[in-house]
Amino acid sequence: MSAAASIDRDPATQVRVVGALAERALRVQFRRAQFLIPSFLLPLVLLAVIASGTSSARHLPGFPSTGAYIGFVVGGTLMQGALLAGITAGIALAVDIEGGFFDRLLSAPVHRVSIVLGRVLAGGALGACQATLFLAVAFLFGARYQGGVPGVAFAIFLTALTAAGMSALAASIALRTGSLSLLQNLFPIVFVLLFTAPAFFPRDLLNGTMRSISEYNPLTYIVEAIRAALHDDTALGSPLNGVIAASALLAGATAIAVWAMRARLRAE
Amino acid sequence: MTSAAYAFSLSRAMWQRSLLEIARVRGALLPTTVAPMIFLLGTTGQFGKLADLSGFPTTSYLAWILPLSCLQGAGFAGGAAGANLARDIEQGWFDRLLTSPAPRPLLLAGPVLAAMTRAAVPTTVILTTGLVLGSGLSGGIVGLVMLYVAAVWFCMIASLWGSFMALRAGTQQVGPLIQNGVFLAVFLSTAYTPLGLLGGWLGALAPYNPVTYVLQMARQATVVGIEPSWAHTWPGLLSLTGMTLFFGAIALRQLSRLGR
Numbered sequence: 001m002s003a004a005a006s007i008d009r010d011p012a013t014q015v016r017v018v019g020a021l022a023e024r025a026l027r028v029q030f031r032r033a034q035f036l037i038p039s040f041l042l043p044l045v046l047l048a049v050i051a052s053g054t055s056s057a058r059h060l061p062g063f064p065s066t067g068a069y070i071g072f073v074v075g076g077t078l079m080q081g082a083l084l085a086g087i088t089a090g091i092a093l094a095v096d097i098e099g100g101f102f103d104r105l106l107s108a109p110v111h112r113v114s115i116v117l118g119r120v121l122a123g124g125a126l127g128a129c130q131a132t133l134f135l136a137v138a139f140l141f142g143a144r145y146q147g148g149v150p151g152v153a154f155a156i157f158l159t160a161l162t163a164a165g166m167s168a169l170a171a172s173i174a175l176r177t178g179s180l181s182l183l184q185n186l187f188p189i190v191f192v193l194l195f196t197a198p199a200f201f202p203r204d205l206l207n208g209t210m211r212s213i214s215e216y217n218p219l220t221y222i223v224e225a226i227r228a229a230l231h232d233d234t235a236l237g238s239p240l241n242g243v244i245a246a247s248a249l250l251a252g253a254t255a256i257a258v259w260a261m262r263a264r265l266r267a268e
Numbered sequence: 269m270t271s272a273a274y275a276f277s278l279s280r281a282m283w284q285r286s287l288l289e290i291a292r293v294r295g296a297l298l299p300t301t302v303a304p305m306i307f308l309l310g311t312t313g314q315f316g317k318l319a320d321l322s323g324f325p326t327t328s329y330l331a332w333i334l335p336l337s338c339l340q341g342a343g344f345a346g347g348a349a350g351a352n353l354a355r356d357i358e359q360g361w362f363d364r365l366l367t368s369p370a371p372r373p374l375l376l377a378g379p380v381l382a383a384m385t386r387a388a389v390p391t392t393v394i395l396t397t398g399l400v401l402g403s404g405l406s407g408g409i410v411g412l413v414m415l416y417v418a419a420v421w422f423c424m425i426a427s428l429w430g431s432f433m434a435l436r437a438g439t440q441q442v443g444p445l446i447q448n449g450v451f452l453a454v455f456l457s458t459a460y461t462p463l464g465l466l467g468g469w470l471g472a473l474a475p476y477n478p479v480t481y482v483l484q485m486a487r488q489a490t491v492v493g494i495e496p497s498w499a500h501t502w503p504g505l506l507s508l509t510g511m512t513l514f515f516g517a518i519a520l521r522q523l524s525r526l527g528r
Contacts, residue, residue: 207313
């Protein structure tokens with residue numbers, strides 16, 4: 001009997017496998033605190049600096065009223081956290097590949113797609129943890145969420161979806177290259193994606209070129225949807241567009257990651 | 269050979285060895301140039317409208333941010349010198365240097381000088397990009413000199429900070445901590461807006477951050493409202509001197525403790 005044939009294809013079993021792999025990924029990530037510090041600390045530092053350093057922007061004509069300025073920029077912090085969670089998941093996978101754990105996983109009777117989905121689910125869970133922390137810290141420093149509990153829950157959900165999508169993208173890079181150093185050098189990409197979306201400023205107030213570029217960045221629709229939900233104001237963005245953008249990102253990135261996994265297996 | 273000539277030749281040898289890193293490691297300068305460049309383009313696109321606020325000394329936000337990005341690039345180059353020193357310590361090369369008869373301070377002089385030389389690359393690349401994108405050079409030659417003095421000197425301070433951290437930790441894992449220190453020093457200042465427009469805790473903290481005055485000195489190159497003058501220069505020079513003395517002292521103290 002071939003290894004592939006011995007894999008239990010029962011959906012319930014595979015769901016359990018995905019859950020177990022995600023749990024293991026999260027446990028390992030929290031154990032290696034040095035990998036998690038950037039994704040939890042950096043966004044908070046940037047939030048503190050931007051919320052204070054650019055707070056005079058509230059006086060610009062056309063700047064939306066969302067109460068405390070920190071309440072407006074926290075949406076960008078959630079996006080930064082989601083991007084960093086994705087990179088962190090990719091780094092963790094690259095560590096598994098370099099350390100040999102990934103090869104041991106391949107020899108187990110586990111569906112290959114489940115291995116990818118486990119990593120993606122862990123990225124989403126990490127994104128949700130970050131979002132909860134960031135929203136709580138912003139609340140302590142004056143942010144108020146008119147959208148109430150449903151708005152906050154929606155923001156956390158959308159951040160988790162985005163983090164899962166970014167985890168899938170980073171996982172596909174890890175699977176294709178198996179290079180830890182490459183993944184570690186991807187951090188600047190986070191800022192490219194972040195700054196080409198209206199992460200900390202309204203889209204109408206971005207400069208012309210950046211406004212045009214932002215229309216092609218899915219994070220634009222996600223961050224606007226988060227703001228709309230947090231402040232219960234659809235003038236700030238469309239929650240539906242946010243869900244569509246985040247779902248498309250997740251579906252597309254997961255498909256790429258599965259393809260990368262198959263390409264890796266073919267090459268071995 | 270006199271002691272001065274010996275010190276010079278030793279520093280030069282260490283300087284040349286550190287500079288070889290650029291030739292040997294492809295892309296060694298890339299992170300110190302790319303990150304500030306992304307920041308320059310991203311911040312200008314994101315927060316450009318801040319220059320429309322009354323009280324902002326220039327109508328070009330690019331001109332406001334450009335010296336900051338130059339300083340950031342130079343600071344990262346300095347921080348990288350500390351990370352390289354940590355690698356030398358971890359791999360045992362620095363131990364061999366310590367057993368040589370060379371005076372210990374000279375072992376730091378070479379890498380610090382090399383970092384200052386390397387800082388010219390990100391500073392020039394970022395400045396040229398900013399000028400091509402439309403930032404004026406309102407301060408002329410004097411302003412340009414001020415910008416380069418501020419950037420290269422700031423790089424020296426960052427490399428002293430990096431050296432202190434490397435000597436204390438003795439592991440390459442200290443690298444991100446060194447660069448985060450540079451990052452924080454730059455951003456807890458008038459990075460985004462002038463003092464008058466800074467609100468909250470940052471508005472209270474920035475006047476006490478010496479980097480605020482180094483930035484003011486560098487901004488004489490491109491910001492119309494900060495014209496080249498002694499009044500805009502001396503606080504920067506004083507801040508740079510103070511930081512050099514402080515970080516130089518703690519780096520040398522840490523070096524003197526090594527192996528004892």
